[in-house]
Amino acid sequence: MDKFEQAFNEIIEKDLKVEPRDWMPEKYRKNLIRQISQHAHSEVIGMQPEGNWLLRAPSLRSKQVLLAKIQDEAGHGLYLYSVAETLGISRQEMNAQLHSGEAKYSSIFNYPTLTWADMGAVGWLVDGAAIVNQVSLQRTSYGPYSRGMVRICKEESFHQRQGYEIMVQMANGTPEQKEMAQDALNRFWEPSLMMFGPHDADSAHSSQSMAWKIKRESNDHLRQRFIDRTVPQAHFLGLTIPDENLKFNEETGHWETSPFNWDEFWNVIKGNGPCNRERLDHHKKAHNENAWVREAAAAYSSKVETSVA
Amino acid sequence: MKLELQHDESKFLIRLADTSVILGQRLAEMCSRGPFLEEDMALSNISLDLFGRAEELYKLICKIEGADYTPDDLVYRRNEREYYNIKLVEQPNEDFAWVIARQFFHDLYAETLFGQLTTSSNAELAGLAVKVLKEIKYSHMHAADWMDRLGLGTEESNHRLQYAVDHLRKYIVEIFDFDDLDRRFIADTASLETTWRNAVSAKLQACNIEEKEIVTPSIRDFRDGYHSEHMGNLLSIMQYLPRAYPDAKW
Numbered sequence: 055m056d057k058f059e060q061a062f063n064e065i066i067e068k069d070l071k072v073e074p075r076d077w078m079p080e081k082y083r084k085n086l087i088r089q090i091s092q093h094a095h096s097e098v099i100g101m102q103p104e105g106n107w108l109l110r111a112p113s114l115r116s117k118q119v120l121l122a123k124i125q126d127e128a129g130h131g132l133y134l135y136s137v138a139e140t141l142g143i144s145r146q147e148m149n150a151q152l153h154s155g156e157a158k159y160s161s162i163f164n165y166p167t168l169t170w171a172d173m174g175a176v177g178w179l180v181d182g183a184a185i186v187n188q189v190s191l192q193r194t195s196y197g198p199y200s201r202g203m204v205r206i207c208k209e210e211s212f213h214q215r216q217g218y219e220i221m222v223q224m225a226n227g228t229p230e231q232k233e234m235a236q237d238a239l240n241r242f243w244e245p246s247l248m249m250f251g252p253h254d255a256d257s258a259h260s261s262q263s264m265a266w267k268i269k270r271e272s273n274d275h276l277r278q279r280f281i282d283r284t285v286p287q288a289h290f291l292g293l294t295i296p297d298e299n300l301k302f303n304e305e306t307g308h309w310e311t312s313p314f315n316w317d318e319f320w321n322v323i324k325g326n327g328p329c330n331r332e333r334l335d336h337h338k339k340a341h342n343e344n345a346w347v348r349e350a351a352a353a354y355s356s357k358v359e360t361s362v363a
Numbered sequence: 364m365k366l367e368l369q370h371d372e373s374k375f376l377i378r379l380a381d382t383s384v385i386l387g388q389r390l391a392e393m394c395s396r397g398p399f400l401e402e403d404m405a406l407s408n409i410s411l412d413l414f415g416r417a418e419e420l421y422k423l424i425c426k427i428e429g430a431d432y433t434p435d436d437l438v439y440r441r442n443e444r445e446y447y448n449i450k451l452v453e454q455p456n457e458d459f460a461w462v463i464a465r466q467f468f469h470d471l472y473a474e475t476l477f478g479q480l481t482t483s484s485n486a487e488l489a490g491l492a493v494k495v496l497k498e499i500k501y502s503h504m505h506a507a508d509w510m511d512r513l514g515l516g517t518e519e520s521n522h523r524l525q526y527a528v529d530h531l532r533k534y535i536v537e538i539f540d541f542d543d544l545d546r547r548f549i550a551d552t553a554s555l556e557t558t559w560r561n562a563v564s565a566k567l568q569a570c571n572i573e574e575k576e577i578v579t580p581s582i583r584d585f586r587d588g589y590h591s592e593h594m595g596n597l598l599s600i601m602q603y604l605p606r607a608y609p610d611a612k613w
Contacts, residue, residue, distance in 0.1 A: 109601060124394055125404055
């Protein structure tokens, strides 16, 4: 072990932060780029399922809140791309990896948003699950990622409240609205639990990430925290969690659920979910059809620079 | 629901409110479709400003009317012929050049108009005008910068901008075909038009876009609730939920 590696290990051991100029093992760097770019892509692709209802938002207020929320997500994408750039990868490269399928994004965004209640369920469950994960990541060992998470968490908690507010409104609304709310919960419950990733024993990157303190808590641990937090919220809404085996274990103090449909989880990850193709095509289309705009901006700025010189 | 306005001031203000909400909706269509992430956020921001502006104007209208309906009723429960926005803002996002040219034309008009409204005898309206003027100046700057980039960038971007400008200028004449209501609430309608025309001519020339002769089109006046065919489609999407579930609260 050389002195650089020793210094790196010491940073990890003492719970200090690794900074962009510090030496780091190549695998640590790669692992971070994979995770952070995946996180950034998730924010950006996540704009689509909500964007699907933006034009149909049923009041001026809900439209402005939803648009502000989607705009925040674009902003989170930007922070995270910038964090990844400190590790020596460009936004163009990350974009190319997204388009080639080499880089992933959270599978949850491959599910369609079918009714307005889904705007509630996405905020409540999807952002709710994301927050549990991101709060934990505030203590990640890579400095820029950790600081980015602190900022993102503040905005995410507002997003979750926005979602829950829609659920409250729908669950207390007309019978049709309540039915929409229950249907949204039915469709998003299990996919949101699977957002935490496979069980610890089946997670390819988990143990190394935990050792390097990139991840601070295991998938199953975070998932359980989310379940325990969310079940009472569903009860408060008067909605039923779509799991007939759901029960509270008095001894452990935790809610227990049925085994998940992991076949579906892996199938969606492999690209066979309801909207995988659509999400990527949408992103590629916006990128490709606007190539001329980026070219014009570049041409103009080089002309202006030349004339100044 | 038939929402008939009784007061002249609200009949004038609803033109501005409708113009804001429809342009906001058009820009919201660009969300996740921008040329890059920063621009996506910029367009969302401008859209948010427009929805906020519309909401404030509708609130003023409800107040003037002493109405038992709300801004949401005005937005979601009127049909095409009861909307009084300028036709320019309902034109579609054919490409980014359309988005920019439409915005540039609108912002120049809105900037002078709200500038004049800052001295309105209605103190609330004057206060609102001061606030929105700041937003419009940013939006105008954003659009003007893109006019330069597109007009002077590449041959393709210049052609696309020229095409968008040629189409959209068709919807300019009606804006300045003022009626008595305009003349009552806009301090100086003549300067509104000259300021706009001079600034547009200067900009088009500076960014290498030809200002072609256009024949005055027979498209009927937005002040009487006339629209292009795009309007009904836009409203059918925007108003879907409150129309489909009239008893629901959102």
